[in-house]
Amino acid sequence: MIRMIRATASMVLIILMATAAAAETPVERGRYLVEAVLACGNCHSPRTPPEMTIIPGKELSGGRSVDTPAFKVTPGNITQDKKTGIGDWTADELKAFLRLGVRPNGVPIAPAIACQSDQGANTLRSRRCCCVLVDSAGDRKRS
Numbered sequence: 001m002i003r004m005i006r007a008t009a010s011m012v013l014i015i016l017m018a019t020a021a022a023a024e025t026p027v028e029r030g031r032y033l034v035e036a037v038l039a040c041g042n043c044h045s046p047r048t049p050p051e052m053t054i055i056p057g058k059e060l061s062g063g064r065s066v067d068t069p070a071f072k073v074t075p076g077n078i079t080q081d082k083k084t085g086i087g088d089w090t091a092d093e094l095k096a097f098l099r100l101g102v103r104p105n106g107v108p109i110a111p112a113i114a115c116q117s118d119q120g121a122n123t124l125r126s127r128r129c130c131c132v133l134v135d136s137a138g139d140r141k142r143s
Helices: 002-023 026-037 091-100 124-137
Strands: none
Touching: 026 124, 091 124
8 A cells, every 4th residue: 555655656756746847938948058057157157357257148159268188279259149149040950050050150169168068958959949049139249
């Protein structure tokens, strides 16, 4: 009898957890992926020296250059700004970029970018949520 109660309680807990995860909105899921899992702002946001904190209001507007033996890259503006960001990209282009790591013009991105890895963000739903978040964030000029 105790086993049956424990099994039932476990199933109820699993169902409640799954329901809570499914209840998050696409923007909430996108924010979680962009800020926590993929941590896009770590590279794509300008920072203030010497603390190296992200400049408020400039999130995802482009970061500082990184020069390694493998590659040199300046993380771009990934906001909806049409001149310096990805504002001209379609949702399909952004989803393809997140899946394949290639810009709409055919140029591949640096190998270190997080969207290339399988961190729970490379599913169709996750890519859609990232697109929704980017759409909702507005545009910011590259600093």
